[in-house]
Amino acid sequence: MxxxxxxxxxxxxxxxxxxxxxxxxxxxxxxxxxxxxxxxxxxxxxxxxxxxxxxxxxxxxxxxxxxxxxxxxxxxxxxxxxxxLDENQDDDAMLLAAQFCSDSFSSISLDAVNTGASYSFYARIEGIESMEIQGSYGSLQGKRITLVDGDDVRFKFFLWGEQIVLANLFSVGSMLALDKPYIAISAECDTEVSEEFCLEYGTATQLYLVPYIQHEEQVCVTLTPNRHQNSRPLSSCNPSQGLRLSQVSLPRDSQGTIDFSNYPFRVSFYSANVWLQMVLLSGYLYFTIPGLQSFVVDLRNKMTSVSLYGVVKDIIKEDTKQETVFSLKIADSSGAIWAKLHFSEFWSLGRVSVGHTVFISGLTCISSKQKRLEVSWVENGIGASFINLSCLPALINSYCLHNLSQLSDIFNKTSYAQVCRVWLDPIEYYSVHTRFSHTLCGHFVNKMPSGFLECSFCHKICGAEVVRTFDLKITLADESKKVLAWCTGQTAMDLFQISPEEFDELPEVEQVMYRSSLEKEKFMVALVNCERDGLDDSVSWEITRAYKCD
The missing domain is CATH 2.40.50 (OB fold (Dihydrolipoamide Acetyltransferase, E2P))
Known part of the structure; x- marks a missing residue:
């Protein structure tokens, strides 16, 4: 090929x-x-x-x-x-005007199609999506291309089987001229479309393309990649203010959105100049993720391919029936911003809670209806990733990624996860229960008056999607201080050194005595400052990772 x-x-x-x-x-x-x-x-x-x-x-x-x-x-x-074709060339412009500008998507007539009428359309490519349908003889791969004509009417153009290689020649924003496309009733397209008809690449179809010419925009940047709390906005380009500034050219699409996937500078990770560019491999972090990793203060409307590193301050599930959307308030040292996470079906990121440190890539900056700047993330979008750093084993396994803290110090370092070497003090305070949690998001489920189990986080009726887990509160201690913390899931099992099912099978007397076996057990733990999802205001620290040490 x-x-x-x-x-x-x-x-x-x-x-x-x-x-x-x-x-x-x-x-x-x-x-x-x-x-x-x-x-x-x-x-x-x-x-x-x-x-x-x-x-x-x-x-x-x-x-x-x-x-x-x-x-x-x-x-x-x-x-x-x-x-x-080139619209600036007279011959090409005349061809487009004579052959492709008389028909529009709204002019398609079922009667005319049945009598053999042919059409020629000229439309902008708005989106290209992969798809798969199940038929009687197996699955069929396809490409769904969304087109918008001069009347702002949207239509679907489908490629099937071997035809999908044609989609490699197209790009969003380009103009596509279709001569004699096959017009099928939407039911014949084997996929759900809102229009009465859909277009396919037929035996008589010929394609012309006016490629989108990508314009670039000059963006001002500081020459120092390690900007921190005093980070200046990208729009600030006054050399008299003492910063060394330069410019980079970044591509801009037809809607004016600036693509920051090739932005040359990145912000720092923890204060110890460790770059936040990571892929999890065998429990350790390796450094490979590209793109702009920005402070909140740097964000501007119509920026794309942006990444954020910050702490989750709030989580809200949006009330929408069309799609699954969650809003996360993400904060760093320069400010906070709301991120809207769009999922194709359901929450798929595992357990994320208030206080967790996250890294999100593939973000797009938009202005909301309330004229508030926010960022949007689509689960299957290009370059989209979501990493919960607070729950990575690498956070406590890789010494280059943390500075060991004492419990007395963590109250002054509440922004990100703190790693401490502690022992358990269950005599001071200890409470353990087994509950059910939702397997998709790791949060507890509640039994509703109707008898159904509903997730307290994503409000989904869980049914069989539940697993028994611990709700554990216990006192942690070191030479400097004692702290009451809580945990659940795998972290609780690592601390408790028993599964919830095994614990439930123990006689009640043995369950009561079990805490004595935990006394003075030493662990390396990662702690985050949380609100415990409103369950218990007296516990403000969550243990997100733990492993036993000598």
Whole structure:
């Protein structure tokens, strides 16, 4: 298969075979292509659009080697060819006006379609999505391309099976001219669409593309990547104020959104100059994540591919029936901002709670209806990731990622997770219960008056999606202080050194005596300052990770 690329072309004819000689702009190499018969009209010597110098995209190509009857290799015919047009060229502009501007999506008529009428459309590509449908003979891969015409009417254009390679030639923002697309009733498209009709790539369909030319915008930045509390806004470019400033050019889309995926500077991790660029591997952090990792104060409307590192201050489930949306208030040393997390079906990030430190990438800055700046995150979006650092084993296993604190010090360091070496003091205070938690989000479930189990966090009726877990409160101690903390899930099992099911099977007397076996047991723990989800105001510290040490 030949990778799609911009190429020049001219036509030669040998008997009834049409051949294009192709060359690229970055070398003197050329290669011949056997033209597929569906494009013969386009290679007409008098009126055809395929003439010397015309740029095309093509994919789905196979190579016939020189040993198969020819003195040099040639490309075999491909059905997947797209002709590039330039609206600033008179001939191309006239073609678009004459052939593609008379029809619109709203002009499609079922009666006309049934009588064999053909249409030509000119529309902007708004989105490209992968899809899969299950049929009688297995699954079928597809691409759903959302198009918007000049009347702002949206329509779906589908590619199926081998046709999906055509989607590699398209880009969001480009203009697509479809000549004679196959028009199917939406029920025939084998997918749910709101329109009465949908478009498909048929045997007579020909495609033209006016590529989107991506503009760039100059963004002012400081030359010091380790900006901290005194970070200045990106829009502040006054050299008289003492900061060394420079500019970078970042791509801007047709809506004016600036893509920060290639932003060259990153903020620091903890105060110890450890960069926040990470992938979890075997319980340790390795440094590979790109993109802008910004302070809240740096964020501006229409920034994309942004990452944030901060502490969760509040979590709210949005009341919407169309999709699953949660709002998280994220705070760093420069301020706080609300992040809207959009999930395709349900919360899928495991347990996240108030006080946890998180790293979120793939964010887009938007202005809400209340004119408030917020960030948006889509679960399956490009570059989207969500890492709960407070719950990573690497946080306490990797000494380069933390400074060991005493319990007396953590009250002055409440922003991020604190790692301490402690022993358990269950005689001071100790409370343990077994409860059910939701397996998807790790939060406790409540039994409703109707008898159903509902998650206290995502408010989903859980049914079988529950697991027994601990609700453990216990006193931690070191040489400097004692602190009451709580935990649940795997962390509670690591501290308690028994599973909830095994604990429940113990006689009540043994359960009472069990706490004596915990006394003076030493652990390395990660602590976060929490509000315990409003369950118990007297406990303000959560143990997010723990492992036993000598």
């Amino acid at each position: 030949m990778n799609y690329e911009s190429i020049g072309a001219y036509r030669s004819i040998c008997t009834n075979i049409h051949m294009l000689t192709l060359g690229d702009y970055w070398s003197s190499n050329i290669i011949d292509l056997y033209l597929h018969r569906r494009f013969y009209d386009m290679a007409d010597l008098q009126n055809g659009i395929l003439k010397r110098g015309r740029e095309i995209f093509l994919t789905g190509c196979y190579l016939r080697s020189a040993s198969e009857g020819s003195g040099y290799p040639r490309l075999l015919p491909t059905e997947y060819l797209v002709i590039l």
